[in-house]
Amino acid sequence: MKKIAMVVLIITVLxxxxxxxxxxxxxxxxxxxxxxVGAESVAFxxxxxxxxxSKTPNFGFTITVEGVDTGNAAxxxxxxxxxxxxxxxxxxxxxxxxxxxxxxxxxxxxQALLRQIQNDNPxxxxxxxxxxxxxTEYTFGIPYIAQALVLYYNKAYLSDNDVKTWEGIVARAxxxxxxxxxxxxxxxxxxxxxxxxxxxxDGTRAANLYExxxxxxxxxxxxxxxxxxxxxxxxxxxxxxxxRPSDSxxxxxxxxxxxxxxVSGAWHNSAASTALGSNMGIAILPNFTLSAEDVSGTNIPAxxxxxxxxxxxxxxxxxxxxxxxxxxxxxxxxxxxxxxxFFSSKEVQEQSFxxxxxxxxxxxxxxxFASIRNNLLARxxxxxxxxxxxxxxGANAQMGGNYYGSGANGIVLDILINNGNQYGNTQQIKAAxxxxxxxxxxxxxx
Numbered sequence: 001m002k003k004i005a006m007v008v009l010i011i012t013v014l015x016x017x018x019x020x021x022x023x024x025x026x027x028x029x030x031x032x033x034x035x036x037v038g039a040e041s042v043a044f045x046x047x048x049x050x051x052x053x054s055k056t057p058n059f060g061f062t063i064t065v066e067g068v069d070t071g072n073a074a075x076x077x078x079x080x081x082x083x084x085x086x087x088x089x090x091x092x093x094x095x096x097x098x099x100x101x102x103x104x105x106x107x108x109x110x111q112a113l114l115r116q117i118q119n120d121n122p123x124x125x126x127x128x129x130x131x132x133x134x135x136t137e138y139t140f141g142i143p144y145i146a147q148a149l150v151l152y153y154n155k156a157y158l159s160d161n162d163v164k165t166w167e168g169i170v171a172r173a174x175x176x177x178x179x180x181x182x183x184x185x186x187x188x189x190x191x192x193x194x195x196x197x198x199x200x201x202d203g204t205r206a207a208n209l210y211e212x213x214x215x216x217x218x219x220x221x222x223x224x225x226x227x228x229x230x231x232x233x234x235x236x237x238x239x240x241x242x243x244r245p246s247d248s249x250x251x252x253x254x255x256x257x258x259x260x261x262x263v264s265g266a267w268h269n270s271a272a273s274t275a276l277g278s279n280m281g282i283a284i285l286p287n288f289t290l291s292a293e294d295v296s297g298t299n300i301p302a303x304x305x306x307x308x309x310x311x312x313x314x315x316x317x318x319x320x321x322x323x324x325x326x327x328x329x330x331x332x333x334x335x336x337x338x339x340x341x342f343f344s345s346k347e348v349q350e351q352s353f354x355x356x357x358x359x360x361x362x363x364x365x366x367x368x369f370a371s372i373r374n375n376l377l378a379r380x381x382x383x384x385x386x387x388x389x390x391x392x393x394g395a396n397a398q399m400g401g402n403y404y405g406s407g408a409n410g411i412v413l414d415i416l417i418n419n420g421n422q423y424g425n426t427q428q429i430k431a432a433x434x435x436x437x438x439x440x441x442x443x444x445x446x
Contacts, residue, residue, distance in 0.1 A: 039067035095394035107138030141316035196309025223298035297426025312388030
């Protein structure tokens with residue numbers, strides 16, 4: 001009898017164990033929040049996820065962080081949204097494809113998270129994280145990484161005062177028999193500091209790029225645009241001014257001290273440092289002043305001071321769309337936004353910078369974060385945010401194609417170098433700007 005009782009007890013225990021393991025497995029499968037970040041950030045965000053769970057009683061979910069290339073994350077998610085991550089990282093200009101039609105991602109609804117987004121980000125980022133779906137505007141993105149163009153220059157020849165203006169750089173280059181600037185690329189991103197230039201006094205830009213979210217809002221035919229491009233032509237046709245990318249490459253020109261400066265982002269920091277060593281300087285992009293020659297044929301007064309511009313971009317978290325009328329999915333949506341509040345907090349952004357070199361999107365990082373105050377490149381990029389705009393191509397996938405792929409960038413360069421002497425007066429330059437504007441709007445010449 002005792003043997004029978006023991007057998008029954010063993011069977012019962014085994015059944016309970018199997019049942020418990022099965023339940024745990026089902027709970028784990030049903031309770032996993034999946035997060036995609038860049039491969040360089042996986043270990044950091046998994047550590048922060050574990051920390052979040054330990055500090056959040058009764059959270060009810062486990063968190064798995066995976067590495068997915070941020071350039072392809074949107075397309076990867078769209079191939080199978082059901083299997084896709086609950087939270088994933090995209091460049092902000094992917095928003096248009098993610099919300100097309102009925103939208104594949106969910107809007108942010110948590111009020112604490114919405115307040116944090118509004119309070120912590122520069123206006124340039126706030127302008128590109130929203131989208132309209134079926135007539136209603138929602139906030140979809142949570143910025144947490146940023147980047148901007150800066151000036152890398154040779155400190156052996158240029159002082160802090162010289163690099164405040166392009167005229168200062170040209171004067172030194174002329175005295176030394178050197179080149180002021182070599183472009184690292186003649187595309188619409190690397191060669192954008194004039195197209196994106198703005199008037200110092202009021203912030204008016206030479207170009208309007210889809211500012212109200214429509215193709216027809218692109219504008220490059222204003223008198224300010226014409227005067228800016230006439231200054232640019234004077235700069236690029238000056239023997240000691242700017243030059244297009246060279247056959248030898250900017251790194252060799254830097255190392256051989258033939259050119260004094262380049263305009264680029266953090267991705268060229270290492271190469272610039274290798275070329276210049278301890279002589280490498282970093283500064284915000286210089287101002288320039290429109291002369292009487294530059295404003296000829298326009299209503300812009302001579303002496304107008306312009307700021308060089310930049311694309312000031314963000315990488316942002318977005319989340320999967322949930323059916324919040326379903327209790328379980330509503331709970332998951334709430335949990336995901338609770339996690340996003342933590343992941344995008346300024347404290348975690350600073351730690352991400354320290355451990356992964358992810359430049360914070362937080363607008364006050366340059367003054368509040370000790371780690372940023374001691375990092376010239378990071379501090380300078382953040383300072384450029386007020387001079388730049390985020391790439392405004394997220395509202396419509398055609399926008400980026402028109403800006404980068406229609407041939408407009410080539411015409412910009414042709415104006416600057418006066419290719420074939422076709423752009424030698426204001427009338428010819430204005431006609432070329434009208435072609436560029438049409439390409440931006442329609443992808444076609446007028």
